[in-house]
Amino acid sequence: MSPFDAPYEPSPWEPIAEEVELYERTAGAEPSAVVGDDWIILWTVGARSGTVRKTPLVRIADDAGCYAVIGSMGGAPNNPQWVHNLRALPLARLQDGAEVREFDVLEVEGDARSEWWTRANQVWPEYDTYQASTERHIPVFELAPRAVTP
Numbered sequence: 529m530s531p532f533d534a535p536y537e538p539s540p541w542e543p544i545a546e547e548v549e550l551y552e553r554t555a556g557a558e559p560s561a562v563v564g565d566d567w568i569i570l571w572t573v574g575a576r577s578g579t580v581r582k583t584p585l586v587r588i589a590d591d592a593g594c595y596a597v598i599g600s601m602g603g604a605p606n607n608p609q610w611v612h613n614l615r616a617l618p619l620a621r622l623q624d625g626a627e628v629r630e631f632d633v634l635e636v637e638g639d640a641r642s643e644w645w646t647r648a649n650q651v652w653p654e655y656d657t658y659q660a661s662t663e664r665h666i667p668v669f670e671l672a673p674r675a676v677t678p
Contacts (some may be wrong), residue, residue: 571621572613603658631671
């Protein structure tokens with residue numbers, strides 16, 4: 529049984545809940561008012577609630593099937609809640625278009641973080657502005673596809 533079989537709890541912030549609904553209804557074919565044209569939905573499991581949480585994020589991917597998610601929250605002073613969820617359970621489900629898959633999650637630093645940060649800024653140039661506007665170190669997570677078991 530997957531932890532993602534738990535009940536889904538929509539975001540209490542209505543714009544996020546609406547974005548998730550839009551994505552799921554259109555498989556991401558319509559642009560996001562929050563994160564632009566090229567976006568994904570990140571599924572995490574609430575560290576306290578145990579419920580599935582879904583978050584629209586900028587799509588940052590490499591050619592090997594890996595993704596990165598950036599805990600910027602627009603440069604806010606605190607990390608988004610999904611960062612806490614990934615740190616508690618380093619497993620994610622990601623919807624990219626119509627495809628939904630599970631990923632192992634690793635918070636990256638050093639060269640790996642720099643490479644993902646550069647790629648992220650090519651997609652969404654505001655990340656450097658977000659980092660400059662906050663004192664916290666914005667976390668970067670790499671999502672690697674989980675091996676399929678028979």
